[in-house]
Amino acid sequence: MVNRSAETRKPRGHAAAALPSPWRGRQGADARDSKRDAVILAAARAFNNHGYHNTSLDDIADRLGVTKPTLYYYVKNKEQLLFECFRTGLEPIRAAFSDIGQSRQPARERLTVVLLRYAEAIASEFGWCMVRAEDLNLSPELQAHVKALKSEIDQGIRRLIREGIADRSIAPCDPKMTAFALAGALNWIAHWYRDNQALKPADIARAFVDIFNQGLRPRGA
């Protein structure tokens, strides 16, 4: 069993670092986007370090040096903010699927691209929100949205496994169980990984993909 408390965990390495201040100077659509991104990142750090229920919109506004009404310009409420953290964390994984869309590589190589990005995403500051969003009594509407996004990724991994079995780049296996095992190992990274340790997200990602590919049984045994 490898786990850590979500409510009492130590801050991640740069969690205490000063946030960028997109409220100073810039204007226009780009500035609005970058302010929105800053709100989401500040929320992800706060939820990650103190837990969702222990974090208020006031806390997040304080971290950004703005007022709570300013936050309402970007998000409707705290639960929408959690959802945006979830969606932002998932974005690189969805982008990975998009990137491999036209590739002719064997399916195991395409799956590797997805798994590497998945591992890095979970080891990011959004990891906690990605794995815990569904546990936190979101509204039925947001809950359904979370499930749909998760299912899209789950089905994408299963499809790559099936394709890999077909093109013989993946050993015969149960695609559903294998997708559960891979996703479980990766999701659990959010429980133990802290970015103030020697291993960087890319190292973790590489190590996990090597373990998945290799298996415990020695080759030739």
Next chain:
Amino acid sequence: MVNRSAETRKPRGHAAAALPSPWRGRQGADARDSKRDAVILAAARAFNNHGYHNTSLDDIADRLGVTKPTLYYYVKNKEQLLFECFRTGLEPIRAAFSDIGQSRQPARERLTVVLLRYAEAIASEFGWCMVRAEDLNLSPELQAHVKALKSEIDQGIRRLIREGIADRSIAPCDPKMTAFALAGALNWIAHWYRDNQALKPADIARAFVDIFNQGLRPRGA
């Protein structure tokens, strides 16, 4: 991503089944033990189905058809009850380590014994308490106890991996990362497995161990 809400999840298959009634008839030390076991099982089912914060000692007493003061004869408070669920869930894994203690089998076979029992434990009604106990603001004393028990199992798995690399039954790998990957895949079972589905815990356990041993890359590739 494969997950389900912990707070709104559907009851496991026999969660709604009537509980045994050890309060009728029997007396003595055996009867006390079986009553205590019934209290812990009822709590595990309630936490699993409704979440820890949504479950009161009154709810658990109701399920057992006893009064709340009766529960205080067995446990001090709700948090101790969560800890007992955690410890009970872990017991088969600790027993597996004990069982393989004197074995001369290759380390990968001994590890397989542990992983099978681990998977079955997580797919049991205690699985939710096993993976979530540390997230729930337990007292520092119980928190430390949870960490110590988890660490014991984590270290035991790493030791078996090191022994397996030494006796060549396990392919060279990073024991710490590999233990994290195995435990993560297994712990995540608590998020998606429901015992009203076709696969039984023993099937899941076997499928996962096969995936771990085999790896994605075909043999000979």
